Amino acid sequence: MTSYAPPIAPHRPAASGARTRSTASWVLDIIAGCTFWAVLSLLGMCAVYFSFFFAMAADGCYSATRCPHEELIGTGMVTVWGGVAAALLIALVGSLVSLVRRRCFWYWPLLGIPIVVVATWIGTELANRGGGLS
Numbered sequence: 001m002t003s004y005a006p007p008i009a010p011h012r013p014a015a016s017g018a019r020t021r022s023t024a025s026w027v028l029d030i031i032a033g034c035t036f037w038a039v040l041s042l043l044g045m046c047a048v049y050f051s052f053f054f055a056m057a058a059d060g061c062y063s064a065t066r067c068p069h070e071e072l073i074g075t076g077m078v079t080v081w082g083g084v085a086a087a088l089l090i091a092l093v094g095s096l097v098s099l100v101r102r103r104c105f106w107y108w109p110l111l112g113i114p115i116v117v118v119a120t121w122i123g124t125e126l127a128n129r130g131g132g133l134s
Contacts, residue, residue, distance in 0.1 A: 029104050033095065036109035040091060043113060044084040047120045051080040054123070057131025072130025076123040083119015087112035 054077050061067035091112035098105035127133075 029106050032106035033109065036106060036113075037091070037095075040087065040109040040112045040116070043116050044088060047080055047084055047116050050120065051077045051123060051127075054080075054127035057127045057133055059131075061131065067130060067132045069130050072126045074130075076126030076130065078123075079126060080120050080123035083123070084116055087115035087119070090115065 054073050057073050058067065058070055061070050091108045094108035094111070095105040098108065
C-alpha cells in the first residue's frame with residue numbers, strides 16, 4: 001500500500017483574527033522609536049557626564065570641617081552609571097524582542113527615560129550627602 005502525504009503549502013494564510021500592520025504604521029513606529037532612542041541616549045550621556053562633577057562635592061571635605069560620609073560620593077557616581085546602563089539594557093532588550101516579534105517598539109526607550117532620571121536623582125542625593133552639602 002502506498003501512502004500519500006498531503007502537499008506542503010508554500011505559505012500559511014493569516015489567521016482570521018490576526019491583525020496586520022500597515023506600512024504607515026511601521027514607518028511611524030521606526031521614526032518614533034529612533035527619535036526616542038536618540039533622546040534616551042542623549043539623556044544617558046548627559047547624566048554620566050554630570051556624574052563626573054560629583055567629585056567636586058568633596059572639595060569642602062579637606063578644610064577645617066570633615067565630611068562624615070565621603071564614600072557616598074563614589075557610590076552616587078556608580079548609582080548614576082548603573083542606572084543609565086540598566087535603562088539602556090532594558091530598552092535595548094525590549095526593543096529587539098518587539099522587533100523580532102513584529103510589534104511596536106517605540107515605547108521601550110520611553111520606559112528607560114524615567115530610570116535614567118531617577119538614578120541621576122538618587123546619585124545626586126548620595127553625592128550631596130557624602131559631601132556634606134545637604
